[in-house]
Structures are given as structure tokens and as C-alpha cells.
Amino acid sequence: MYNFDVEKPTSIADAVAALGREEAQPMSGGQTLIPTLKARLAMPSVLVSLRGIDEMQGICTDDQGRLCIGGGTLHAVVAKEAAAQYPALAGLAARIGDPAVRNRGTIGGSVANNDPSACYPSAVLASGATVVTNAREIAADDFFEGMFATALEEGEIVTEVKFPIPEKAHYEKFIQPASRFPLVAVFVAKFGDGVRVAVTGASEDGVFRWTDAEAALSSNFDAGAIEGLTVDGSGMISDLHGSGDYRAHLVGVMTKRAVAALS
Template structure:
């Protein structure tokens, strides 16, 4: 590690002000940032901890949608979203291990946008809205490639608003060393149509599988996906699995999610 200052604001307004300093960086749950600092892959001079901002925490229904504060931990989502949105709660329950779930936050995950993170799939498949200290961003406009988002410098994810689907399921093929998904699919069925989001597979990060959505809108059954394929050349290829393997898993995970919904 190296020397840096840390500030602990108690409100979003104070956090925004602190992040206006030169080389300041927000610290949420720290599950990605702290290892990055240890490896000196990032060296901010000021860390602005968001952990003490109560207005960014909580899970509650607001105007027919489920609002989750950006500073809410995975463990809290797991417990408190179970009745309103069981598919989302199930996703949160399978993130990392207990230590990660009790420290990591939904806002930190979305701001980082790891290509194998779980929450981006739920946000995209749900058609959720990401709320920041400045604006609201639709899920389809938020994700911008691997580790990239629509967030501007110093912008804070203060909350996420999830429409509640008729049914949803997250099917995750776990990479055992990291607990990240090697590939995972989140399928959400709404009255107006089906949304399918895939994480862990693409070099461009989370994406909607539009062909699968069209097939499932015609007939919501696992068999409707027969014959659908994705190009392995666009997929991540590493020691854990080739691009072709990940492309194959996209179909497998989506079929299993549909079968689980029934």
C-alpha cells in the first residue's frame, strides 16, 4: 500500500464535494478497489468513503418499483428483497462468499461494471434505472463495455430502481476460484415482453440477447431457444474457458433460467 488521505462524508452532497478534489476516488464496499490499491494499479491521493451515507442505503418499494440504495450490501439485498423480487435476492445470495456479501455494495458493483459481475445482468434484464447524484440513467444506456459505464467523473450511484417482473430467474455457472460467473443468464418476464441479459461471456461486458428475447416472446419455453447460437469470436477466451465454450454456455444458462421460471 501507499500513503493516502481518507474522508468519510455523511451525505451525498458532502461526498460530491470531496470527490471534486484532485485525484480523489470513491470507496464503496472496497471489494474491487482495495485489492487494486494493494497491487498499485490505482493510486488516488484521497479516498472518499461512501459507507457512512445512510440516504444511500436500504431496500423499499417506491411507486410500484423496488428501490435499492447504492450503498446497500449484497447481504441486505439477499434478505430484504426476497419478498418483492425473489430472483434478484437469489442473485445477491450467490455473489462471492459471506465476507464479500457483507461488504460489497450494489452501487460499487455497477460503478465498476466488471464483465463477469452479477448485478449488471439483473439491472439490464429488469430494465432498471440507475440513479446518481446528478440524473437517472436507463439500464440500456448505462453499460458501455468492459469496466465502462455512462458515469461521468465523480458521479455517484445513489440508488437503483427495479421494475418488478411477473417472474425472473438468474442462472449462474460459477467459476469456483473467484465465485464470479463463468457465464450467467438473467431472464425476466414482464407483461410487455421478456428480457434476457448475459454476463461473464462477452469481451464487451454484459449484453442483452435480443434473438433469445424474440424467441421467448413468441413462445416462453426452453425449446423456443433451440437452434439459437452466439458467435464465440466475440466472447472472452481464457484459461477457464474458450470463447466457443462461453457462447455455448449462454444457451445452456438461458434455457435453465427459462425452465426454472416454468
């Protein structure tokens, strides 16, 4: 590690002001950032901790029936407190990493970091959620822009995520045992006007919607409806854990399993 200052604001306004300092960087749960600092892949002079901001904590339902989760809410809290309203989302949170990660990591940090193998981005995208920042609201389809890339601007932080609750949904995750990240995972959400399918862990561009599967499942919500559909393996991640073609194959397998779990 190296020397740096730590700011601990207690309000969103104070956090935004602190992030105005030169080379300042926000820190939520720190589950990705701290290892990055240890490896000196990032060397900010100021860390702005978002953990002590009460207005970014907790879960509630708004007047549109959406499940609203504060950006600083821990994975473990989502797993427990979202179970009654959105079981698929709670189930996703309950399987992130291990107990230590779930009791430090936050939904806002995960969404803002947009790791190509993170779990939450698939739920946000499949749910058609809205990402709320200190400055604006961003639709999920406009938020994720590629591997570790989002629509967030400099100094902008995720304060809340608002999830429309589907008629039914399921998250199917093929776990990479060493990291507990998904090798490939699929979140399927069925709404009254159609089905959304989001895939994480597979693509070099990060989380994406499988629109061919969405169209097929919107017409016939049955695992057999996507029989014969394939994803191009050329744009998939290829590493020691699996080739691009293998991950492309798993996209179909995981989608079928998710739909079958809801049938």
C-alpha cells in the same frame, strides 16, 4: 499499499464535494478497489468512502411499484430484504462471492465498476432498471458501455437503483469456483410486454442483452423456443477457464436452464 487520505462524508452532497479534490476516487464496499490499490494498478491520493451515507442505504418500493435499493446497500441486505418482492434478485445477491464479500460489497459499487463478470449488471439490464446518480437518472440500456465502462461522468456516484418487478424472473449462474464470479450467467425477466435476457461473464464487452433469445421467448416462453439459436463465440472472453466458443455455448445452456426453472 501507499499513503493516501480518506474522506468519510455523511451526505451525498458532501461526498460529491469531496470527490472534487484532485485525484479523489470513490470507495463503496472496496471489494474490487482495495485489491487494485494493493497491486498499485490505481493510486488515488484521496479515497472518498460512501459507506457512512444513510440516504444511500436500504430498500423500499416507490409509487410505480419499483423496488428501490440504495447504492450503499450491502449484498447481504439485498439477499435478505428483497426476497419477498423480487426473489430472483435476492437469489442473485445471496450467491455473490462468499459471506465476507456479501457483508462488505454494495450494489452501487458493483454497478458502477461494471466488471465483465459481475452479477448485478445482468439483473439491472434484464430488469430494465434505472440507475440513479447524484445528478440524473440513467436507463439500464444506456448505462453499461463496455468492459469496466459506464455512462458515469467524473465525480458522479450511483445513489440508488430502481428495479421494475417482472412477472417472473430467474438468474442462472455457472460459477468459476476459484473466484465465485460467473464463468457465464444469465438473468431472464418476463414482463407483460415481453422478455429481457441479459448475459454476464461471457463477452469481452461486458454485460449484454441476447436479443434473439428475447424475441423467441417473447413469442413462446419455453426453453425449446431458443433451440437452434447461437451466440457468436468470436466476441467472447477466452482464458484458461474456457474458450470463447465454450462461453458462447454456455450462454444458450444457461438461458435454457433459467427459462426451464420458470416453466
